[in-house]
Amino acid sequence: MDERRRGPRYPFYASAQITELQSQIAMTARTSELSPHGCYMDMLNPLPLGTAVRIQITYQGQTIDAAGRVIYSQPNMGMGVSFDELQGDQEVLLNKWVEGARGN
Helix, strand or coil: CCCCCCCCCEEEEEEEEEECCCCCEEEEEEEEEEEECCEEECCCCCCCCCCEEEEEEEECEEEEECCCCCEEEECCEEEEEEEEEECHHHHHHHHHHHHHHHHH
């Protein structure tokens, strides 16, 4: 598998909800890694490559809501998701989380 990342990912554990945009089916997952550009979601039944999703990650009482897509999928393990669209305040919070994860 060719994994070209735009930046390093850091260990980051938080609850998440993923909504598959076409069907509007929502599922819960957990993040295990985070970067300014995306995250890795631990889940047994990851969505297929290229699936458009809405991601809500909740950590310490705060939530990021982002549009994204599945950039790779590993059956029975999880999926990598890129953040395609974040509002300004969401990006500030994401960067704060990444900085905190980087320091661990």
